[in-house]
Amino acid sequence: MSMQWVPYLVMDGNAAEAADFYADALGGEVVDKMTFGDMPDGPNGPAPEEVKSRITHVRVVAGSQQLMLSDTYPGMPYQIGNNVTVSIGIEDAARAREIFDALCEGDSKIVLPLQETFFSPAYGQVVDKFGVFFQVNVPPAKA
Structure with missing residues (x-):
């Protein structure tokens, strides 16, 4: 993976x-x-x-x-200083869900629930309990 x-x-x-x-x-x-x-x-x-x-x-x-x-x-x-995020790209949607759910633990804020979008079968955004903004993304299947 x-x-x-x-x-x-x-x-x-x-x-x-x-x-x-x-x-x-x-x-x-x-x-x-x-x-x-x-x-x-x-x-x-x-x-x-x-x-x-x-x-x-x-x-x-x-x-x-x-x-x-x-x-x-x-x-x-x-806001300058809060404009850097971490994008996690992973090919397995089930593992992406595990990672997203783990990042959502504690005092986190879900910005966008992990969901299908026009560019990804699974994409979501969360600010974790430490205030770090993560994007979790499964790239589309290659044709």
């Missing part, structure tokens, strides 16, 4: 610029860039025009290492 932990930076409207900067600084490349405008419509309809150019996900890859970034959705809290 494969698992990797990746630093995930949350920006406030400048994730594309930051991704380019880190790619240059680290000798890598920007891959998998997706904006809020690229996402399918949600239950409340399409993303508002003012957020469509914001980044919902982008990766910087340098050698065997990666850094992931996204922008906040306008109105979501953003």
Whole structure:
């Protein structure tokens, strides 16, 4: 079973610029860039025009290492110092559930329950009892 932990930076409207900067600084490349405008419509309809150019996900890859970034959705809290999360990618959905549930123990806060999304069969967000923000993600099956 494969698992990797990746630093995930949350920006406030400048994730594309930051991704380019880190790619240059680290000798890598920007891959998998997706904006809020690229996402399918949600239950409340399409993303508002003012957020469509914001980044919902982008990766910087340098050698065997990666850094992931996204922008906040306008109105979501953003505070420098609290904008770094840990993304746990794991191929086994049952193990992802075990990890997510373990991180939820104690005085934690579930931000997004582990659930199927348009980009993952199992994705969730939790702030653990130590105040560390984790994203647990099962990548989609390869076609």
